[in-house]
Amino acid sequence: MGRQPCCEKVGLKKGPWTAEEDKRLINFILTNGQCCWRAVPKLAGLLRCGKSCRLRWTNYLRPDLKRGLLSEYEEKMVIDLHAQLGNRWSKIASHLPGRTDNEIKNHWNTHIKKKLRKMGIDPLTHKPLPADQLPKEKQEDQQVSPSSETESSSMESTITEVNEELNPDEDPLMEVINNGFCTDEVPLIEPHEISLVSAPCSSSSTPSSSSSSIIQEFDFPNFDWQCDILNSLDFWDGDFSSSLDLLINYDSDRNNVTPIPGIVWDQEPIRDSLFELL
């Protein structure tokens, strides 16, 4: 007797999500908030399992996600946190607002692991690799100048630097975390909260073809004014999932917009345009 499946899999759709499915899921969550994932597919009219919906939302559709490659600083943080926490991706992700565990895990497996090995560092232990496991060029380096400072020692110093940077008193990221926000604690979207689209990011990875241009036809319940704003922003290119990275509170009574704590307001043109519009 195996474990019961999380849901009835017969007749359920698998594989990449379509724009239509994304639209339904976003619509449902913006209307109802995050609740009982098991019930979401039925209520949202999706032929998916609840788990799949949760994953799609948390890893791809959530409005506070940053898209694109990890910055050098984020990468350093991941390396350092991995040295401390191991493969606890969700814990690592909680220190990097706007990044998901899946994203970090993928980045680790495809980029950082290789990079560390190339530098002669064991990605598992974060210690220098034994000589016989070093990449060829590295072995040659060691033969030529065994005493010279290697990349691995510079990486070790990088890790130390990051450790120092992680001082909560000084690090703005840690400040954000200490102020009560981390990606583990993403606030539920309430009707008075809106998502806003930023300028397209040149460094962003290829956006899922299935998810582009959703927002142009997206039906924001009770948010007519928001669509007006989106249409007014001249940098809005209609790319929804790859560039939704700002989340703001809108107080309709006071006609006031405030950033949700933890959201990085580093895209001044957007912020300024928004405040002008309001």
Next chain:
DNA sequence: AAACTCTACAACCGCCTATCT
């Protein structure tokens, strides 16, 4: 231009844990 290989990442699977009854 076609076939093949590699890479990146979205999505799935199964297990674990927390919570509820």
Next chain:
DNA sequence: GAGATAGGCGGTTGTAGAGTT
């Protein structure tokens, strides 16, 4: 306290697109 259930996590797989032959 035990069993059931839902949510969360980490490992793995599938696949599309890019690069190479």
